[in-house]
Amino acid sequence: MSPPTNDSAPESERGIEPADRAAEAVPEDHPAGAGAADAQAPGPVAGDVADEVTNESADERRVAAVRRLSASGRRWRAAQLTFCASALAVALTAGAIVVGALQDDGGAATFAAAPAGVSPQLLSGADLDASITSLQAHLRAQPKDFGGWSTLGLAYIEQARTKGDPSRYPQAQQALARSLALRPDNDPALAGLAALAAARHDFTGALKYADQALKQNPYSERALASRIDALVELGRYEEASKAADTADSRRPGVPVFTRYAYVSELSGDAQTARRVLEQALDSATTRGDVTYVATALGQLAWNQGDYKSALTFYARALAADDTYLPALEGRARTQAAQGDRAAAISGMEQVVERYPLPQPLVELGELYEARGEDGDAQKARDQYALVNAWVSLARANGVNADLDTALAAADHGDKAAALKAARAEWDRRHTVHTADALAWALHVNGRDAEALPYAREATATGYRNASFLYHRGMIERATGHEKEAGASLEAALDLNPGFSPLGTTEARKALEAGK
Numbered sequence: 001m002s003p004p005t006n007d008s009a010p011e012s013e014r015g016i017e018p019a020d021r022a023a024e025a026v027p028e029d030h031p032a033g034a035g036a037a038d039a040q041a042p043g044p045v046a047g048d049v050a051d052e053v054t055n056e057s058a059d060e061r062r063v064a065a066v067r068r069l070s071a072s073g074r075r076w077r078a079a080q081l082t083f084c085a086s087a088l089a090v091a092l093t094a095g096a097i098v099v100g101a102l103q104d105d106g107g108a109a110t111f112a113a114a115p116a117g118v119s120p121q122l123l124s125g126a127d128l129d130a131s132i133t134s135l136q137a138h139l140r141a142q143p144k145d146f147g148g149w150s151t152l153g154l155a156y157i158e159q160a161r162t163k164g165d166p167s168r169y170p171q172a173q174q175a176l177a178r179s180l181a182l183r184p185d186n187d188p189a190l191a192g193l194a195a196l197a198a199a200r201h202d203f204t205g206a207l208k209y210a211d212q213a214l215k216q217n218p219y220s221e222r223a224l225a226s227r228i229d230a231l232v233e234l235g236r237y238e239e240a241s242k243a244a245d246t247a248d249s250r251r252p253g254v255p256v257f258t259r260y261a262y263v264s265e266l267s268g269d270a271q272t273a274r275r276v277l278e279q280a281l282d283s284a285t286t287r288g289d290v291t292y293v294a295t296a297l298g299q300l301a302w303n304q305g306d307y308k309s310a311l312t313f314y315a316r317a318l319a320a321d322d323t324y325l326p327a328l329e330g331r332a333r334t335q336a337a338q339g340d341r342a343a344a345i346s347g348m349e350q351v352v353e354r355y356p357l358p359q360p361l362v363e364l365g366e367l368y369e370a371r372g373e374d375g376d377a378q379k380a381r382d383q384y385a386l387v388n389a390w391v392s393l394a395r396a397n398g399v400n401a402d403l404d405t406a407l408a409a410a411d412h413g414d415k416a417a418a419l420k421a422a423r424a425e426w427d428r429r430h431t432v433h434t435a436d437a438l439a440w441a442l443h444v445n446g447r448d449a450e451a452l453p454y455a456r457e458a459t460a461t462g463y464r465n466a467s468f469l470y471h472r473g474m475i476e477r478a479t480g481h482e483k484e485a486g487a488s489l490e491a492a493l494d495l496n497p498g499f500s501p502l503g504t505t506e507a508r509k510a511l512e513a514g515k
Contacts, residue, residue, distance in 0.1 A: 149179035164355035268462025337498025466499035
């Protein structure tokens with residue numbers, strides 16, 4: 001069921017792809033030649049995957065995480081600090097526990113072994129943790145199963161994404177490296193490395209590994225999807241559009257449809273994006289696919305200010321999986337846009353209690369600021385401080401977090417650090433998202449003349465994003481372009497009048513002041 005073709009062409013972070021797409025079958029005639037060293041991620045390839053992940057090192061990093069929180073100089077409420085430290089530290093300790101069964105050489109396995117040739121379809125939704133346990137037991141019994149190692153690596157990537165747990169990434173890297181050591185150039189492991197690189201925001205590496213995987217298996221769904229992601233995130237939109245066409249011709253299905261839709265949205269064609277996503281939802285057969293696609297439709301509707309449709313799609317996603325983080329976050333964001341602040345705060349609190357990631361932390365902080373009750377200012381500061389803690393954890397596990405730093409710090413942190421991070425990200429890749437982040441970081445540092453070209457570049461592809469339009473309008477106003485500023489700010493509020501708890505208020509104030 002191919003979507004309509006379209007020569008349109010970025011930042012994905014818009015949902016979590018279902019894990020049942022976790023790996024590809026290896027063709028029977030798959031070559032096992034040399035060359036694994038170039039494709040293989042750094043890290044040990046001999047011995048158990050958990051050799052370098054011990055409880056002691058995890059404890060040390062947990063203490064460091066708590067110290068970083070304490071060093072922020074904030075007045076933490078005791079209960080809040082206890083919970084948040086625990087939520088952040090779980091990413092440091094759980095990895096050692098999860099792989100412990102593989103590390104322990106003594107005693108019998110405590111879990112029933114998985115059947116030979118473990119299916120990636122086991123790795124879906126609530127079954128993910130149990131499936132990892134089965135994979136571990138299977139690999140203890142069959143340590144030379146290169147396909148099992150690649151599937152385990154992809155399972156760790158999925159856990160990192162669904163649980164906000166960057167400590168999984170080094171374990172994924174080691175599992176994928178083990179797979180390549182056993183079978184050089186096997187395409188599931190190469191495609192896994194592409195997915196891992198993308199998750200760490202190393203999009204150049206993601207493109208390299210995707211191309212290597214496709215050289216071995218041109219029909220690898222995972223590699224085809226990762227190649228589109230990498231090109232989008234590198235700002236190579238025309239190539240991304242062609243890659244989406246190629247992927248659609250080879251492996252039409254939910255992973256390709258959702259990426260095809262995103263490329264269309266980024267070119268300004270939201271109508272095609274919605275049509276393709278609706279086709280994808282109609283073709284979805286698994287709970288994970290339904291959740292993923294319905295959430296993407298909710299996000300698209302919210303971006304266009306269609307809050308009723310957004311809530312309908314989020315409800316459908318949560319009916320399939322009521323724990324799905326992006327849908328819970330999207331629902332709370334939409335409730336805030338509709339003016340239901342109490343429901344929005346309650347919902348976003350539930351999100352950050354489970355997974356304290358930068359975007360929901362910032363959104364919750366801004367909701368507190370907008371409410372303005374006693375203690376809300378401190379609550380907001382607590383959320384912004386936790387962003388810094390998450391960024392530190394992410395970087396310690398190989399994730400490039402400069403874009404997260406730039407976006408959060410520009411409004412709620414160290415403005416100089418925001419600009420430094422935005423420049424670093426722009427040096428790596430030129431996308432509409434990095435252009436917007438750099439423009440806004442320059443603006444908050446009082447460098448509006450430098451900011452204006454980047455603000456205009458952020459909207460140059462036709463991508464309709466109210467935050468981008470708001471940023472452009474404020475920068476145009478600061479540089480004396482009053483007419484253009486009014487048009488940009490009005491466009492932001494017309495498109496999505498509830499795009500931000502604080503930004504919408506500032507946009508209206510600026511419009512009123514310009515009259």
